[in-house]
Amino acid sequence: MIAVSWPxxxxxxxxxxxLSPDVSGTxxxxxxxxxxxxxxxxxxxxxxxxxxxxxxxxxxxxxxxxAIPDADLDRVYERCRNERKLLGETLVAEGWLDARDLEAxxxxxxxxxxxxxxxxxxxxxxxxxxxxxxxxxSFTPAEVLDDVIARFAPDDVAAxxxxxxxxxxxxxxxAAFATEGDRVGLxxxxxxxxxxxxxxxxxxxxWARALPLAxxxxxTAPRLALATTTTGDTIASWWSCGxxxxxxxxxxxxxxxxxxxxxxxxxx
Amino acid sequence: xxxSTAIQRACADVPGLVRAVLVLLPDGFHLxxxxxxxxxxxxxxxxxxxxxLAARPVPAIRDDGAAPFVEYVLVFDDExxxxxxxxxxxxxxxxxxxxxxPNLALVQQACRVAIxxxxxxxxxxxxxMAS
Numbered sequence: 472m473i474a475v476s477w478p479x480x481x482x483x484x485x486x487x488x489x490l491s492p493d494v495s496g497t498x499x500x501x502x503x504x505x506x507x508x509x510x511x512x513x514x515x516x517x518x519x520x521x522x523x524x525x526x527x528x529x530x531x532x533x534x535x536x537x538a539i540p541d542a543d544l545d546r547v548y549e550r551c552r553n554e555r556k557l558l559g560e561t562l563v564a565e566g567w568l569d570a571r572d573l574e575a576x577x578x579x580x581x582x583x584x585x586x587x588x589x590x591x592x593x594x595x596x597x598x599x600x601x602x603x604x605x606x607x608x609s610f611t612p613a614e615v616l617d618d619v620i621a622r623f624a625p626d627d628v629a630a631x632x633x634x635x636x637x638x639x640x641x642x643x644x645x646a647a648f649a650t651e652g653d654r655v656g657l658x659x660x661x662x663x664x665x666x667x668x669x670x671x672x673x674x675x676x677x678w679a680r681a682l683p684l685a686x687x688x689x690x691t692a693p694r695l696a697l698a699t700t701t702t703g704d705t706i707a708s709w710w711s712c713g714x715x716x717x718x719x720x721x722x723x724x725x726x727x728x729x730x731x732x733x734x735x736x737x738x739x
Numbered sequence: 740x741x742x743s744t745a746i747q748r749a750c751a752d753v754p755g756l757v758r759a760v761l762v763l764l765p766d767g768f769h770l771x772x773x774x775x776x777x778x779x780x781x782x783x784x785x786x787x788x789x790x791x792l793a794a795r796p797v798p799a800i801r802d803d804g805a806a807p808f809v810e811y812v813l814v815f816d817d818e819x820x821x822x823x824x825x826x827x828x829x830x831x832x833x834x835x836x837x838x839x840x841p842n843l844a845l846v847q848q849a850c851r852v853a854i855x856x857x858x859x860x861x862x863x864x865x866x867x868m869a870s
Contacts, residue, residue, distance in 0.1 A: 671799070674799075675798040677795055678795055678798050681793060682791075684790040686813070688783050688786040689783050690783065693814050693820075696812065698791070698808045698812075699808065700809065701826075702806045704801060706800065706808075719800045
């Protein structure tokens with residue numbers, strides 16, 4: 472099992488989001504003479520992530536989705552290698568694989584590859600490529616983060632889904648975080664509501680880190696914490712099953728519903 | 740008027756008040772307090788306020804940008820801790836502990852009034868703040 476360096480994953484995806492939306496190229500890991508792998512980016516979106524040594528894994532994932540016998544896959548694979556074509560897209564073009572299955576396999580493989588690359592915390596170096604990659608499919612950095620979380624923290628995702636479904640607050644943006652290590656680093660687990668970028672989640676997690684620290688100073692975690700801005704907007708935070716939830720409330724009614732839910736039942 | 744008297748008057752309308760302390764952040768320098776026999780008893784509240792109001796990137800709740808956070812309410816089983824940042828100078832913080840019985844919204848509102856009253860009545864120039 473890969474020990475995922477969550478801060479590194481978040482940082483490198485933030486780096487992708489910070490690129491100009493009209494550039495394409497690779498964000499390579501490792502020394503220039505011995506690249507460990509790269510994120511292939513086209514116009515701010517991730518085409519795929521490749522890590523040295525995981526090529527076989529992609530082939531297995533594609534085969535899992537494709538209705539193709541081993542011998543045929545071997546032939547297509549060899550042809551793609553000789554003609555420098557992409558295996559997945561060739562399988563789609565020749566009718567062996569559905570485009571949606573290619574996307575599923577690429578996303579899963581990219582999540583695993585990114586976790587491997589970030590485990591070494593190697594600095595990522597950007598190299599632009601003028602003509603791009605023209606992939607069949609591509610993903611936002613936030614989608615890639617979702618995939619890494621789904622692949623490596625499925626229990627947290629399930630716990631967050633149960634909590635968020637139970638809230639029934641479709642119009643409120645809520646992020647769930649898990650604590651990471653003794654220094655109270657927070658790693659994103661889920662985001663509910665309008666889509667958030669990795670950069671927004673990273674800012675929210677850095678800000679929210681103060682809440683468990685404040686609770687620690689007072690000797691216990693609060694049932695509910697409310698933080699209000701100069702403009703009157705509030706972030707409501709609470710703990711449930713080891714996860715910290717932060718709800719971004721822009722209306723008093725949203726806040727009232729959350730407060731009633733968390734403060735309604737008093738211990739006897 | 741000394742600072743503790745000003746805090747006492749400003750917090751007189753805070754329902755369920757147990758103790759309150761006015762501090763200078765980020766160091767947590769104690770300016771005055773009510774309801775505590777020893778400053779040491781206020782240390783956890785002061786440290787919690789420093790954690791909440793420490794300078795760090797703030798998330799944007801709305802699409803039109805991020806606004807600074809000036810109030811934190813921490814609700815425990817038996818107690819509510821309210822941290823109010825100075826509206827004129829963010830280095831000032833009023834930390835109030837109340838029991839859990841009163842209405843939360845009333846406590847919040849009374850604490851907002853209290854920090855404003857303190858900024859109006861206490862001479863903060865001695866600590867390098869605008870008064």
